Every structure is written in C-alpha cells, then in structure tokens.
Amino acid sequence: MTNYLLFVALPYLSLGIFLIGSIYRYRSREFSVSSISSEFLEGRKLFWGSQPFHWGLFFLFFGHLIAFLFPKAVLAWNGQPVRLLILEITAFTFGLSTFIGVILLVNRRLINRRVQIVTSKMDVVVFVVLLVQIISGLLVAYHNRWGSSWFAAFITPYLRSLFVFDPQIEGIASVNSLSLKIHVVSAFTIIGIIPFTRFMHFLVYPLDYLWRSYQQVIWSWNRKHIRTSRSHSEGRQSTNN
Numbered sequence: 001m002t003n004y005l006l007f008v009a010l011p012y013l014s015l016g017i018f019l020i021g022s023i024y025r026y027r028s029r030e031f032s033v034s035s036i037s038s039e040f041l042e043g044r045k046l047f048w049g050s051q052p053f054h055w056g057l058f059f060l061f062f063g064h065l066i067a068f069l070f071p072k073a074v075l076a077w078n079g080q081p082v083r084l085l086i087l088e089i090t091a092f093t094f095g096l097s098t099f100i101g102v103i104l105l106v107n108r109r110l111i112n113r114r115v116q117i118v119t120s121k122m123d124v125v126v127f128v129v130l131l132v133q134i135i136s137g138l139l140v141a142y143h144n145r146w147g148s149s150w151f152a153a154f155i156t157p158y159l160r161s162l163f164v165f166d167p168q169i170e171g172i173a174s175v176n177s178l179s180l181k182i183h184v185v186s187a188f189t190i191i192g193i194i195p196f197t198r199f200m201h202f203l204v205y206p207l208d209y210l211w212r213s214y215q216q217v218i219w220s221w222n223r224k225h226i227r228t229s230r231s232h233s234e235g236r237q238s239t240n241n
Contacts, residue, residue, distance in 0.1 A: 003169055003172075003173040004169070006181065006184075006185055007158070007167070007169045007172055007173065007184070010185065010189075011162050011167075011188045012162070013192065014188040014189065014191045014192030015191065015192075017192045017195065018191050018194055018195060021194075021195025021196065022195045022200065024195070025195050026200075045107070045112070046105070046108060048104055049102075049103075049104030049105035049107075049108055050101065050105065051101070052098065052101035052104070053098055053100075053101025053102055053104075053105060054101070055094075055097060056094040056095065056096075056097030056099075057101075059090075059094045060091065060095060060098060063091055063094075067148060067151045067152045067155075067156060068156050068160075071152035071153070071156045072152075074148055074149070074152040075149060075152050075153065078146070078148060078149045084146060084148070084149070087148050088145070088146065088147070088148060092141050092142075095134065095137055095138050095141060096138070098134050099134045099135070099138060102127065102130055102134060105127070106127050106131075109123070109127070122196055122197050122198075123197075123198075125193065126193070126198075126199070129186055129189055129190055129193065130190070132186045133183065133186040133187060136179045136180075136182040136183040137183050140177060140179050140180050140183055143177070143179065144177050144179075144180060154172065154175075155184070157171065158171055158172050
C-alpha cells in the first residue's frame with residue numbers, strides 16, 4: 001500500500017496539481033508569474049550561487065530527459081566502461097555543482113537581512129525539497145553505481161507506464177535503496193508545488209525574444225538643446241519655518 005501511494009497516487013496527484021494549478025495561476029494571476037528576483041537587494045552572492053545551481057540543474061535535467069526518451073541509446077553508450085565512467089563522473093560533477101549552488105543561495109537568504117524580508121514560506125519549502133532531492137541524488141550516484149544504466153533500464157519503464165495509465169511499480173518497489181525512493185518522491189513533490197512557487201517562470205520563458213525584432217529608442221527632442229538650456233525653474237520656496 002505504501003509503494004502504491006508513493007509511486008502511483010503521488011505522481012498522478014502531483015501531475016494533476018501541476019497542470020490545473022499552472023493553468024489557473026497563469027490565467028487568473030498572470031502578473032504573479034515571475035522569478036521575483038532579489039538581485040537589486042544583493043547581487044554578488046546571488047551570482048555565485050545561481051550560476052552553479054542553474055548550470056548544474058540544466059545539464060542534470062536534460063541528462064535525465066535523454067535517459068527517459070532514449071534509454072537504448074544510453075545503454076549502448078554505457079556499453080564501453082570508459083564512456084560509462086565519463087558519463088557518471090560528469091553527472092556527479094553537475095550534481096555537486098547544483099548542491100553547492102543551493103547551499104550558497106540558502107546561506108545568502110540566512111545572512112542577508114534584506115533578502116530575509118522578501119523570503120516567503122514557499123521559498124523555504126522549495127529550498128528544503130531541493131536539498132532533499134539533490135542530496136538523495138548524490139547518495140544514489142555514490143552508493144548505487146552506474147545510475148545512468150539502471151535509470152534507463154528500470155526507472156524509464158516505470159515512468160513511461162505512468163504516462164500510458166498502466167503503472168508498473170514492481171521494479172522500483174523492489175529496490176532496496178532508500179535514497180533512490182526519496183529521490184523519486186521528492187522529484188514528484190517538486191512538480192506538484194511548482195504552481196505555488198516562483199518555479200512557474202520556467203513555463204513562460206520569453207522564447208519569442210529570440211526572433212523578435214530589435215526595439216528602437218528614438219529621442220523626440222534635441223538633447224544638445226536640453227543640455228545648454230537656461231529655461232529652468234528652481235521651484236517655489238518652502239513656506240515652512
């Protein structure tokens with residue numbers, strides 16, 4: 001029953017909340033869909049935290065996506081030990097990069113008073129779930145070696161069975177790795193909370209900027225005349241004593 005709740009009920013509930021919640025928020029509160037950047041409050045620590053986090057997360061996401069879409073290609077690549085080592089070391093490095101980035105971002109939130117003021121409860125929830133997700137992933141990569149191969153062989157069939165509404169949880173339920181199960185559960189948890197967090201801005205990324213024509217800014221007055229003009233007023237003198 002526990003496996004059914006974690007690996008069948010939770011995924012469908014998370015996906016349902018994600019779809020309905022994202023559509024509702026975008027249609028009813030579209031101006032709240034933003035990354036709500038706090039860069040103007042503090043930019044230096046944000047840069048050094050966001051760079052390793054975003055780049056690490058970017059490559060990890062697409063790495064998992066490739067293993068999901070092309071599992072046979074991943075298994076064929078891993079057929080050579082050298083290529084398997086390259087893939088595993090690269091993935092673990094990006095995992096460490098993401099972890100370091102999150103730690104720096106959390107530290108920034110804790111030590112900067114101005115950033116603390118604009119930190120919401122959902123921001124705290126996001127950081128907690130992210131840390132659980134990243135740490136469990138690193139533990140899986142370290143203790144359960146060759147994760148790219150068994151992801152393609154076991155996790156991909158399970159995920160695909162969810163999308164065809166014929167969940168097959170025998171494989172993942174039989175795994176003895178607690179960190180792996182936590183990793184999967186936290187992944188679906190992140191999906192479920194997206195509509196309530198600033199993660200929503202990923203769904204409305206302004207891709208049209210890539211092909212939109214440049215905006216032209218044209219001065220409608222003579223800038224030289226403004227600089228040399230003497231027709232200005234110093235304002236009315238205050239009557240307050």
